[in-house]
Amino acid sequence: MGKFFEWLDRNFRIKKPHRRFLYRSIPEGVNYFFCLGGIAFALFILLFISGMMLAIYYVPSENEAFASILRIDNEVRFGWFIRSFHKWSANLFIVAIVLHTIRVFVYKAYRHPRELNWIAGSLILILAFASGFTGYLLPWDQKAYWATEVGTTMARTVPLLGPYLCYFLRGGQDVTGATLIRFYVIHVLYIPLFMCLLLWAHFHLVKHQGVKGGL
Amino acid sequence: MKKICNLFSFIGLCIMAGVYLLFAFPSRMRKKKDLYVFACDEAELPVQGVRQYYIDYPLRGRTVTKKFFIVNTGKELLVFSSVCTHLGCLINWHRTENRFMCPCHGGQYDNQGNVVAGPPPAPLNRLPLKIERQKVYIGLRV
Amino acid sequence: MNRQKDFYPDYLIEILLVIFLIVELIVTLALLYPPAIGRQIDFSTPFSPRPEWYFLWLYQLIRYFPGSRIVIGTTVIPLTAVLVLILIPFIDKGKLGRLKVVIVGVLLLLSIVILTSIAVLIP
Numbered sequence: 377m378g379k380f381f382e383w384l385d386r387n388f389r390i391k392k393p394h395r396r397f398l399y400r401s402i403p404e405g406v407n408y409f410f411c412l413g414g415i416a417f418a419l420f421i422l423l424f425i426s427g428m429m430l431a432i433y434y435v436p437s438e439n440e441a442f443a444s445i446l447r448i449d450n451e452v453r454f455g456w457f458i459r460s461f462h463k464w465s466a467n468l469f470i471v472a473i474v475l476h477t478i479r480v481f482v483y484k485a486y487r488h489p490r491e492l493n494w495i496a497g498s499l500i501l502i503l504a505f506a507s508g509f510t511g512y513l514l515p516w517d518q519k520a521y522w523a524t525e526v527g528t529t530m531a532r533t534v535p536l537l538g539p540y541l542c543y544f545l546r547g548g549q550d551v552t553g554a555t556l557i558r559f560y561v562i563h564v565l566y567i568p569l570f571m572c573l574l575l576w577a578h579f580h581l582v583k584h585q586g587v588k589g590g591l
Numbered sequence: 592m593k594k595i596c597n598l599f600s601f602i603g604l605c606i607m608a609g610v611y612l613l614f615a616f617p618s619r620m621r622k623k624k625d626l627y628v629f630a631c632d633e634a635e636l637p638v639q640g641v642r643q644y645y646i647d648y649p650l651r652g653r654t655v656t657k658k659f660f661i662v663n664t665g666k667e668l669l670v671f672s673s674v675c676t677h678l679g680c681l682i683n684w685h686r687t688e689n690r691f692m693c694p695c696h697g698g699q700y701d702n703q704g705n706v707v708a709g710p711p712p713a714p715l716n717r718l719p720l721k722i723e724r725q726k727v728y729i730g731l732r733v
Numbered sequence: 734m735n736r737q738k739d740f741y742p743d744y745l746i747e748i749l750l751v752i753f754l755i756v757e758l759i760v761t762l763a764l765l766y767p768p769a770i771g772r773q774i775d776f777s778t779p780f781s782p783r784p785e786w787y788f789l790w791l792y793q794l795i796r797y798f799p800g801s802r803i804v805i806g807t808t809v810i811p812l813t814a815v816l817v818l819i820l821i822p823f824i825d826k827g828k829l830g831r832l833k834v835v836i837v838g839v840l841l842l843l844s845i846v847i848l849t850s851i852a853v854l855i856p
Contacts, residue, residue, distance in 0.1 A: 397740065398739075398740060398741040399739050399740065399741060400739065400740050401739055401740075402739065402740055402743070402744050406744075408747075408751070411747070411748055411751045411752075414748045414751070414752065415751060415752060415755055418752040418755065418756075419755070419759075422756070422759070442773055442774070445770065446770065449770060456767050457763060457764065457767070459767070459768065460762075460763035460764070460766070460767035460768055461759060461760070461763040463763075463768045464759050464762045464763045464766075465759055467785075467786075468755070468758075468759060470787050478842070481821070481834075481838055484825075484831070486821055486822045486825070487822060487825060488822070490822070491822035491823065494819075494821060494822050495819055495822075498815075498818050498819045499819075501818075502815065505787065505788075508785050508787060508788070509785075509788070512784070512785060515770075515771060516774065517770070517771025517772055517773065517774065518771050518772045518773070518774055518775060518778070518780045518782075519771045519780070519782050519783075520771065521774045521782075522680060522695075522780045522781075522782035523782035523783075523784055525678075525679045525680070525782075526678040526679060526680065526695060526782060527784070529678040529679045530678060530795065530803075530807045531807075533803050533804055533807045533808065534804070534807065534808045535804055535808065540616075543616070543617055544615070544616055544617070546617075547617050548617050552651070554617070645777055655776050656775075656776060656777045657776050657777050658777040673777075673779075677803075678795075680779065680780070680781065680782075681777070681778070681779035681780070682779065683779050693779075694779055694780070694781035695781045695782070696795065696796050697796070709799065710795070710796065710798065710799035710800065710803065711799075711800070712799075712800040712801050712803065
């Protein structure tokens with residue numbers, strides 16, 4: 377096994393450029409609050425995996441979405457557990473990101489030269505919120521429908537751009553199957569994609585700038 | 592040379608963004624048409640006060656049921672859509688308080704559809720009403 | 734401590750252990766409290782949707798801006814909050830930077846916490 381990985385790395389060369397990252401020393405004053413970012417990342421991966429599982433059975437269509445949720449809960453082997461897991465990970469993901477933001481704020485880790493990383497982190501936070509909003513519609517039940525109706529009507533009140541924004545989000549004048557597909561694609565494709573890009577940027581910057589320790 | 596390269600990439604990105612927006616923005620929809628749907632017989636109209644009606648009508652190839660209110664103020668008949676003008680929730684009629692109330696953000700309307708309390712920016716939508724051969728029809732835009 | 738701690742494996746093992754505990758927590762919560770199945774969409778039954786808990790502050794906020802002033806609740810305040818969040822490193826400049834940033838940050842967090850708790854306590 378070890379030999380296989382050695383062979384792989386000889387060709388791929390991923391270990392060498394990350395040697396400084398892996399074997400760097402950790403600054404003084406690091407405590408368990410510094411785990412929050414790692415926890416958030418782990419939760420993102422858990423969300424990704426459980427989302428990949430749910431996407432196999434979920435049907436993003438006006439007529440079948442609700443039925444497919446029922447099928448996941450009742451027929452699919454421990455489908456209810458995966459759905460529950462996805463939901464709970466999503467909640468804890470938000471908690472972890474917010475706490476991580478507070479931790480960075482308290483430790484002044486946003487200061488020069490880490491401004492850009494703070495901005496990348498804030499964008500990740502916003503994307504997480506957007507993911508929560510779009511994911512709320514997917515069960516296509518009463519709560520989902522009316523929450524989206526209210527949410528998209530709120531978008532309409534934005535001055536100048538509002539009506540276009542609302543029209544764009546809904547894919548038409550009302551919340552319909554077109555909205556469901558839009559939200560589905562945003563939830564499973566656009567947001568994870570941009571989230572991965574931003575996370576890569578986030579870690580890239582951490583790698584170069586190191587962890588800021590101590591108060 | 593470098594400048595041309597950058598300019599090219601920039602223009603390419605702009606074109607992609609533009610095409611994406613044009614593509615993703617919903618295309619022009621069909622115009623909304625006025626449609627009169629059957630609500631009830633004339634005899635079922637409220638003599639005084641407010642009554643709610645569940646009306647089936649075709650929408651995008653399916654039948655949907657929506658709720659409407661017909662108010663008889665003593666002088667005239669008013670038809671209201673049940674959609675709150677604030678953020679699109681559905682309102683209820685509360686007989687004891689003589690008010691239409693929205694459960695979402697607490698908007699309240701009197702029986703003429705005017706806002707009496709809460710956040711709604713406009714009175715309830717009034718719909719046209721037509722009576723033909725003792726049958727009542729409500730004008731909708733679908 | 735004599736030896737400096739390295740990221741790998743000293744620190745990574747701690748992170749992995751914490752993550753393991755978190756996964757246990759999620760599994761427990763997921764087993765104990767599965768999400769309820771909602772009712773099928775009905776266009777004629779009034780329904781008061783409550784957003785997820787992390788949007789409750791916004792839900793509570795728009796209640797305070799009736800009529801056409803709703804723009805403040807849906808656009809002005811959320812947009813300002815987001816901009817302030819993003820621009821925090823640039824507010825923290827100069828001598829009193831940290832003080833300014835602490836005031837802004839605490840105000841932002843406090844107002845969100847207060848709005849959320851109002852929405853939770855008074856349905």
